[in-house]
Amino acid sequence: MLNKKLQIVSSHLLRKRVTIKLLRCLSAVCSPRVSHLHHIGKEPLVYRNVGQQLELAAADYGSVEALVSCHEGKRYNYKSLLNEVDRLAAGFRKLGLRNGDALGVWGPNSVQWYLSMMGAARAGLVSVGINPVFQGPELEYCLKKVNIKALVAPEKFKRQDYYEIIKSICPEISDAKQGRITSGKFPHLQTVIIDSKSRFKGTLTFDEVMDLDKDTVEITELQRSICPDNACNVQFTSGTTGHPKAAVLSHYNFVNNGIHVANRNELEHARCCVQVPLFHAYGVVISIMAALARGSTLVLPSQGFSPKDSLQAIVNEKCTVIHGTPTMYVDLVRTQLELKAPLGEINKAITGGAPVSPQLILDMKQVLGVKAVHSVFGMTETTAVIFQTPPGDSEDNVLHTVGHLQDHVEAKVIDEQGHTVPFGQPGELCVRGYVTMLGYFGDVEKTNETIGPDKWLRTGDRFVLQENGYGRIVGRLKEMIIRGGENIFPKEIEDFLNAHPDILEAHVLGVPDERLGEEVCAFVRLRPNVDPKGITRDTLREYGKGKLAHFKIPRYIVQVEAFPKTTSGKIQKFKLLEAFQKEGEQGDLKTAII
Structure with missing residues (x-):
């Protein structure tokens, strides 16, 4: 009798376990997996400072050329x-x-x-x-x-x-x-x-x-x-407060990001033509720190970017890798089409700092003869790189994604309520891991807005994460303008324009540009009885001497009689962009009535 009861109980429990297992399977099928990945790399993170990394490179690659400055002859x-x-x-x-x-x-x-x-x-x-x-x-x-x-x-x-x-x-x-x-x-x-x-x-x-x-x-x-956890570098990055924020990065950030960038880009014995400015996160991490990790050679063609000098350096120094932003590659391609000089064997072109178009990638391969194009995607606050093209990646991934999640980095995509969205759906990209900055110097409030108590860093990028670890940028949640890889924040330019004696009110935004990705466009309302012909890019350039860097001077000046506003009085910048695009289609980008 007891055995029979035990058999009944056992049968009931078995059916219950099968039911629970079935429900779990059905749940997995019916409920899409959420956009969260933690990519554990094969090579562990290291705990050393930048000085020790340089010392290690000198020990391992002592006689290898580390730095060549073409314009200085050193x-x-x-x-x-x-x-x-x-x-x-x-x-x-x-x-x-x-x-x-x-x-x-x-x-x-x-x-x-x-x-x-x-x-x-x-x-x-x-x-x-x-x-x-x-x-x-x-x-x-x-x-x-x-x-x-x-x-x-x-x-x-x-x-x-x-x-x-x-x-x-x-x-x-x-x-x-x-x-x-x-x-x-x-x-x-x-x-x-x-x-x-x-x-x-x-x-x-x-x-x-x-x-x-x-x-x-x-x-x-x-x-x-x-200590590797101590600060080693400050990068001024953009914001919406009218002044750049100061992102503080550690030795640990620098060394490890450099190692994993070098691994993905296979930089052993590489000779890298460095077109990017060294003061940027691109130059200091993707170029300098990655070179230390694998003993590659950095070649500086010129003080500032010059496509002719870059092409000359590639030939003279037998460069096998090129570092640049999409804008730089546009100019490099155009210059090479004019010169048509043999460039030698270029294994990789590494592009970052702004989104790169599929057509530009194809041009880089066809015109420059580059064997492979690698994308790097990230932000200053994440020590340069959080997604990157792996070696030997497919053309489809190269053309349509920003690469695969970097080793030892955790990523998720969230909606406006902070809930993680399913794979394949857009939302805000958040990351966590060794790449995260220490914080903004002297700005606890902004640091806490960017990095939560759970250590997730909100990038402000509208992003799609795929289950296979690849990602796509589908927009930006911030107003930041990225002009040829330069980060520009509108409020600083607005403050500059609003100080002009003939300008009553100004609002600035980024507008699409084929070569630079984005250009700076200023919508201005003039003071009464002011000659509209007196406000041009040339007059603003003259006015800005000694006050504002030249790349921040607006490319387009659109004069308006009034600004579109919400009921609460906020300027509707999306309507300004719509007006700009409409005027562009009609061939008149100088004036507009909104």
């Missing part, structure tokens, strides 16, 4: 590069700079820029990349925002006279003793270093700092006390 292998970096790091320490102090690096691509960034890392300092075309007010903001203690700059670049710009905002430099500035406006700034043979009042030359302390033993010993 070459370094990894061993000699480490020696030069340590001489500069020792000089920084001799000046009194200590762990955690901010060192501004302001200038175009050069050996001096590379040595300064690496010297700062080896000295325990925090390097701060500053756009080489920034004017006085923009430089002033950078110096104050992150308490820059020392600034390194060249003498000139194009029309930029760096010393004169510094003197215009810090006149005390003229009366300062060398390396000892005292300024009420800049209480932290102590030293300005100019890379020049000439001597400027109140400054030190770059060579003088290199020779301050030739004993570099202390620098080697110092590496053990520089």
Whole structure:
């Protein structure tokens, strides 16, 4: 009797388990899986600082060329590069700079820029990349925002006279003793270093700092006390507050992202033509840190981007990899169609900084003879790369996605309520992992808006995540303009335009552009009795001298009588874009009545 009861109970439990299993299967079929992936890489993360990474590269690739500057005629292998970096790091320490102090690096691509960034890392300092075309007010903001203690700059670049710009905002430099500035406006700034043979009042030359302390033993010993979790770099990134935010990145961020970028791009023995500016996250991580990881050679064709110089460098230096933004590749393709010179064997073109069109990828292969195109996608706040093309990827993936989720990175896509959407549905991309910045310098509120208590970082990108780990950008939730890889925030330009004596009100947005991806368009309402012909791109360019970087001057100026607004008084920028596109179809982009 007992056995029979046990058999009945056992049969009931068995049927229950089968039912539960069946329900789970049905649930899996009926309910789509949510957009969440954690891609565990085969190679583990490492715990070392940037200085140790350079030291390791010098040990493994000592005689390999590390850096070639075509426009300066300079070459370094990894061993000699480490020696030069340590001489500069020792000089920084001799000046009194200590762990955690901010060192501004302001200038175009050069050996001096590379040595300064690496010297700062080896000295325990925090390097701060500053756009080489920034004017006085923009430089002033950078110096104050992150308490820059020392600034390194060249003498000139194009029309930029760096010393004169510094003197215009810090006149005390003229009366300062060398390396000892005292300024009420800049209480932290102590030293300005100019890379020049000439001597400027109140400054030190770059060579003088290199020779301050030739004993570099202390620098080697110092590496053990520089924690990989500490800040090593600040990147100024865009925002909607009218000023850029200062994203703080760690040694751990830099080293590991560099390693995994190098792995995907197969950079062993590569010679990379670097067209991107080194002060960007692209240049400093995807170029510099990735090269350290696999002992590849960085070739700097010119101070600033020049397609002819790039093509010449590719030929002369036998470059096998090219680094650039989509805009740069557009110009490179056009120039190559004119010159038609043999370029040699180019294994890869790495593109990032803005979305790349499928047609451009095809042009890069056909015109430049590139064997493979690799996309990198990310943001400054995620140390450059979170999605990237894997080696040997299919043409369909290359043409229609931004690549596969990076190793050791977690990603999800959410709706407006914060719920994770099913795979294949658009929403906001969020990421979590070793790539996440430490935060925005001096801005807890903005940091908390971007990174939640659960450590998920909200990118602001409208994104589709596929179950196979690939992703597509379908739009941006932010108003940020990406012009040829340059991040531009509208409010800064609006503030600049609103200060113009003839402009009553201005609103700025990005509009589509075939070459640059986006261009800056300003909608302006003029003051009464003002001649409309007086507000043009040329007059604004003249007005902006010394006030605003040239790439922020609006390409299009659209004059309006009134702005479309919501009932609450907010400007409806989407209607401005619609009006622009309508006027464009009619062939008139100069004026519009809205």
